[in-house]
Amino acid sequence: MPLGLPDSITACLFDLDGVLTSTAVLHRRAWKRTFDDLLRLRGEPLFTESDYARFVDGRPRYDGVREFLASRGITLPEGAPEDPPDAATVHGVGNLKNDLLEAILRHEGVTPYPGTVRYLEAARAAGLAIGVVTSSANAEKVLDAAGLTGFVQARVDGVVIARDGLKGKPAPDSFLVGARLLGVEPARAAVFEDALAGVRAGRAGGFGHVVGVDRAGQRDELLRHGADVVVDDLAELL
Numbered sequence: 133m134p135l136g137l138p139d140s141i142t143a144c145l146f147d148l149d150g151v152l153t154s155t156a157v158l159h160r161r162a163w164k165r166t167f168d169d170l171l172r173l174r175g176e177p178l179f180t181e182s183d184y185a186r187f188v189d190g191r192p193r194y195d196g197v198r199e200f201l202a203s204r205g206i207t208l209p210e211g212a213p214e215d216p217p218d219a220a221t222v223h224g225v226g227n228l229k230n231d232l233l234e235a236i237l238r239h240e241g242v243t244p245y246p247g248t249v250r251y252l253e254a255a256r257a258a259g260l261a262i263g264v265v266t267s268s269a270n271a272e273k274v275l276d277a278a279g280l281t282g283f284v285q286a287r288v289d290g291v292v293i294a295r296d297g298l299k300g301k302p303a304p305d306s307f308l309v310g311a312r313l314l315g316v317e318p319a320r321a322a323v324f325e326d327a328l329a330g331v332r333a334g335r336a337g338g339f340g341h342v343v344g345v346d347r348a349g350q351r352d353e354l355l356r357h358g359a360d361v362v363v364d365d366l367a368e369l370l
């Protein structure tokens with residue numbers, strides 16, 4: 133098991149936020165501010181970590197808005213992608229979250245996990261193909277800021293998902309496109325994911341190996357949703 137992977141694996145498909153970079157918590161913070169304001173106005177209980185893990189984490193931006201609001205029995209009109217951040221629409225809410233996220237990213241910057249950088253170096257040295265599959269439309273910027281762009285041979289992100297009308301995680305489609313771009317069968321690719329929706333996507337796509345990365349104390353949940361193995365940090369696999 134070189135790199136902690138079955139011998140049949142020739143490619144690695146990494147999620148971004150929470151797997152390569154420590155930006156998952158920044159997304160969660162921006163979502164919490166966004167939803168808490170909306171929930172306060174309605175006198176509803178505030179947004180929890182469990183809400184984030186179950187309904188928002190890993191999914192494309194507007195899917196996250198729809199899923200979470202539906203979980204609270206709230207329906208908003210769809211609106212349009214160019215809606216202002218104060219519009220009471222699915223797109224308005226998503227755009228408010230993105231404005232907050234951009235401000236947080238500017239203020240705090242982006243750091244890659246050191247264990248991940250070591251793993252990427254080892255994977256590249258071992259000749260494995262490397263792709264990034266993320267629901268985030270901010271991926272290009274985040275990868276650049278983290279200094280990781282040079283590792284990435286194929287990227288499927290929120291921009292590609294919207295442009296090509298792909299189903300977002302937990303559907304496997306974005307990972308399947310990532311494997312195709314790298315020229316490998318799903319059975320020969322490993323998926324690395326910290327989100328429940330992400331490990332579900334890896335399992336649903338018939339990938340050769342699904343590594344759950346536990347950044348939020350949800351080891352059992354990651355296993356239950358389809359991870360073959362769970363690590364706290366990718367360096368554990370070296």
Ligand SMILES: O=P(O)(O)OC[C@H]1O[C@@H](O)[C@H](O)[C@@H](O)[C@@H]1O
Binds near residue numbers: 159268
């Ligand atoms: O709003 P963005 O940057 O397009 O990101 C969409 C989603 O991307 C995922 O990577 C995050 O886990 C989610 O929290 C986020 O909502």
